[in-house]
Each structure stands twice: as C-alpha cells, then as structure tokens.
Amino acid sequence: MRILRYGARAALVDFDRIEEVLGLQAAIDGEPPDGLVELVPAARTILLRYDPDRTSFERLCDTVRQYSFTETDRSGGSEVAVPVTYDGEDLAHVAAETGFSEREVIARHTAGAYTVAFCGFAPGFGYLTGLDPALRLPRRRTPRTRVPAGSVAIADEYTAIYPNESPGGWQLLGHTSLAVWDVDRDPPQLLAPGTRVRFHEV
Structure with missing residues (x-):
C-alpha cells in the first residue's frame, strides 16, 4: 500500500491488485475514519477525500495504515x-x-x-x-x-x-x-x- 498526497484535501491509496482495493474499501465502509468525506475506488487505487477542518493528511494516513484486511469481504452490501x-x-x-x-x-x-x-x-x-x-x-x-x-x-x-x-x-x-x-x-x-x-x- 502506497499513500500519496492528492491536492490539499485528498489522499490516493495505491495498490498492486484489485483484491486489495476491495479489501480496504470494505474495511473503511465498516469503520470510516474521522473526517472522511468521500471514497472513490478504481482498478488499483482508492481516492480518499477528507475535511481538513476535521483531520489532516498525516492523521488520515496513520488511520488507513492501521486497518487490518487480508481478503476481500464480499458478504456485505446488496x-x-x-x-x-x-x-x-x-x-x-x-x-x-x-x-x-x-x-x-x-x-x-x-x-x-x-x-x-x-x-x-x-x-x-x-x-x-x-x-x-x-x-x-x-x-x-x-x-x-x-x-x-x-x-x-x-x-x-x-x-x-x-x-x-x-x-x-x-x-x-x-x-x-x-x-x-x-x-x-x-x-x-x-x-x-x-x-x-x-x-x-x-
């Protein structure tokens, strides 16, 4: 997992495989970090847009790195x-x-x-x-x-x-x-x- 600054209000999480994207997406959906405004998944990345009045890029990165996920959770959702x-x-x-x-x-x-x-x-x-x-x-x-x-x-x-x-x-x-x-x-x-x-x- 690589996390890049994406402008003043977003972070881009970069992965090697789509399964990792889905795994982190499921983890964040289950317990969103404070200040998260929007999550936008793609083929190998997830864009996390945040409110700078509620969190910072560094704090968001620390939270994302603490998520534990090993396999894609396909059990939830409609x-x-x-x-x-x-x-x-x-x-x-x-x-x-x-x-x-x-x-x-x-x-x-x-x-x-x-x-x-x-x-x-x-x-x-x-x-x-x-x-x-x-x-x-x-x-x-x-x-x-x-x-x-x-x-x-x-x-x-x-x-x-x-x-x-x-x-x-x-x-x-x-x-x-x-x-x-x-x-x-x-x-x-x-x-x-x-x-x-x-x-x-x-």
Whole structure:
C-alpha cells in the first residue's frame, strides 16, 4: 500500500491488485475514519477525500495504515439479480477463443459471483470483478461505434453492463432488460461499488 498526497484535501491509496482495493474499501465502509468525506475506488487505487477542518493528511494516513484486511469481504452490501439473454454478437468469438462451446461460456458466466469494484467510462457503468479466469479476453481490436444499452460484456478481468447506448470495445455476450442507470430513480445508479451481482439466463 502506497499513500500519496492528492491536492490539499485528498489522499490516493495505491495498490498492486484489485483484491486489495476491495479489501480496504470494505474495511473503511465498516469503520470510516474521522473526517472522511468521500471514497472513490478504481482498478488499483482508492481516492480518499477528507475535511481538513476535521483531520489532516498525516492523521488520515496513520488511520488507513492501521486497518487490518487480508481478503476481500464480499458478504456485505446488496445483491442484484440480472436476467440475461445470451445472444451477443461476440458470443461465438468468445467460445472460439476460449475453446469452450457457447453453452459452456454461458454456464461459466452465470456461475460467477460478482462484485462492483468501481465505476467509470460512463454514468452507471460498473466494473464487476469475479469473472472466470478462463473467460478473460482483451477488448476488441476495433471498438464498435454503437453498443446498445443493456449489453452484457466482458473484457480483461471484468464483466459489465452498458448503461446507455455508446461506443465500446468490450466482447458482447448478451443483453438485459434491467435498467442499471435511470435518472428518474433515486439513486439513478443500480450498480454502486460494493454491490454483489448474479447473472442468470432467460
């Protein structure tokens, strides 16, 4: 763990692995340090924004270093069940690249226990960890200019659901009718960091 000063009101905690990010995030969620205003997880970092009237960078660093965590806590938080129709444009390609049948790809994807590690790229776009290592493939060499909202996709060590129509280079496995981003909902984001996710075929 490396902690860097990030401006006058934040600290950036840097890790080597996403599992460490999730572990510290769970520890902080369980017992937030005094003066913490916001926690923003990413693939290998956590940004901790604090109130300088209530704490200091040095005090925050001391507190963070005292947290004890060895494994990712996936037991807390809410769980979202996502219905998926596995008809994605890249399903056959994923099967060919991994050496599995399309049915085996679907079975492995639905067997995963996923956790939203962080959000990025677009509002409501959650990066889910827990993908079967055998399904890990790189992004497409040429991104699509249009990926429909609700597309369920994989890339590298993550799986995700496109919240809105947008360009994208992930491997498309299928689609869901579940709205993961809705501005008329409070909060609009269904897949917040820490949320557990299960996919099931329809």
